[in-house]
Amino acid sequence: SQTIHQWPATLVQPVGSPLSLECTVEGTSNPNLYWYRQAAGRGLQLLFYSVGIGQISSEVPQNLSASRPQDRQFILSSKKLLLSDSGFYLCAWTTGGNYGYTFGSGTRLTVV
Amino acid sequence: GESVGLHLPTLSVQEGDNSIINCAYSNSASDYFIWYKQESGKGPQFIIDIRSNMDKRQGQRVTVLLNKTVKHLSLQIAATQPGDSAVYFCPSSGSARQLTFGSGTQLTVLP
Numbered sequence: 542s543q544t545i546h547q548w549p550a551t552l553v554q555p556v557g558s559p560l561s562l563e564c565t566v567e568g569t570s571n572p573n574l575y576w577y578r579q580a581a582g583r584g585l586q587l588l589f590y591s592v593g594i595g596q597i598s599s600e601v602p603q604n605l606s607a608s609r610p611q612d613r614q615f616i617l618s619s620k621k622l623l624l625s626d627s628g629f630y631l632c633a634w635t636t637g638g639n640y641g642y643t644f645g646s647g648t649r650l651t652v653v
Numbered sequence: 654g655e656s657v658g659l660h661l662p663t664l665s666v667q668e669g670d671n672s673i674i675n676c677a678y679s680n681s682a683s684d685y686f687i688w689y690k691q692e693s694g695k696g697p698q699f700i701i702d703i704r705s706n707m708d709k710r711q712g713q714r715v716t717v718l719l720n721k722t723v724k725h726l727s728l729q730i731a732a733t734q735p736g737d738s739a740v741y742f743c744p745s746s747g748s749a750r751q752l753t754f755g756s757g758t759q760l761t762v763l764p
Contacts, residue, residue, distance in 0.1 A: 575751065584742065585697070585754035600751075631696050641687060642752060644696030 543568035547632045547645030554652055560605075560619040562648050564632030567613065572634040574615040575642070576607055579629040591615060627652045663759045672730040674758045676743035681724065688717060688728045689742045691757070697742060700728070730760075738762045 547564045554560060566572050573592050577585040587600045589607035597607050604623060608616045615632060629649050633642040666672045678686070684705040689697035703710045703717045703726075710717050716729040726743050740759050744752035 577754070584756040585744075587751055587753060590751050633696075641699050641702060642689075642697075644698070647694075647696050649694075 543634075543643065545632065545634055545643055545645045547648060549648060550646065551649045552651070554622050554650065556624055556652055557621045560617070560622050560626070560650070562617040562630055562632075562650075564615045564617075564645055565613055566634045569613070569634070569636060571612060572636055574609065575633040575635075576615065576617050577631045577633065579631065581628075585631065589617070622652045624652050626650065662756070663761065665761045665763055666733050667763050668735060669732055672728075672733045672737065672760060674728045674730075674741050674760065676726040676728075678724050678726060678743070678745055680745060681721075683746060685746060686717070686719060686726050687744065687752075688715075688726075689744065689754075690737075691740045691742065693739075697754075700741075733760075733762050735762050735764070 544567045545564065564574065571593065573590065575590045576588040578588055579585045588605060589600065590598050591609045594609055594612055597609060604621065605617060605619050608618065617630060619626065627650055629647050631647045632645040635642050664672065664674060685702065687702045688700040690700050691697040701710060701712045701715050701717050703719050705721060708719055714731045718727045718729065728741060730737055738761055740757040742754050742757040744754045746752055
């Protein structure tokens with residue numbers, strides 16, 4: 542069966558520090574992968590999506606970046622975190638032709 | 654889809670009553686619609702979907718109705734339970750299967 546792993550669950554980082562969040566999917570090949578961010582009491586904001594290895598599309602210009610070094614691995618990074626980067630980060634996947642996302646359990650990031 | 658970036662509209666219902674959550678969409682070319690449920694501190698979960706060639710689809714205690722004429726989607730939850738308290742989303746879809754999630758609707762089930 543397919544599963545999605547996202548870690549860490551919570552993270553507290555100082556302003557200006559780097560960030561690396563990892564997401565991996567098991568049990569499927571060539572998934573579409575997505576990173577979303579959710580501020581408290583708000584909807585989900587699409588940050589990046591990838592339809593294949595090395596293919597990254599950015600939805601929102603900001604100090605975050607994403608990479609897909611392997612088929613089932615999606616990484617969200619920042620060189621220097623801002624206070625406004627705080628939020629709930631969610632990774633999701635789906636297969637081509639299917640809109641039914643499966644989300645990871647999320648990472649609660651607090652920048653202090 | 655829903656308005657993006659606004660604070661959540663809310664809906665409160667008594668336990669045991671039926672709930673109806675509404676959603677409007679703007680893209681008349683949309684051919685697939687999904688409802689997600691997000692409990693506090695968790696990622697959204699798929700509830701039910703419907704294709705544009707259907708008007709109604711039923712699941713376990715949930716029914717989705719699609720009115721393409723007025724571009725309106727609704728989620729009906731029968732005999733609402735405390736575990737149904739969550740935020741409900743009806744995202745709009747893009748060309749690369751990316752979903753745009755609006756602010757959602759916060760459903761609160763009252764005892």
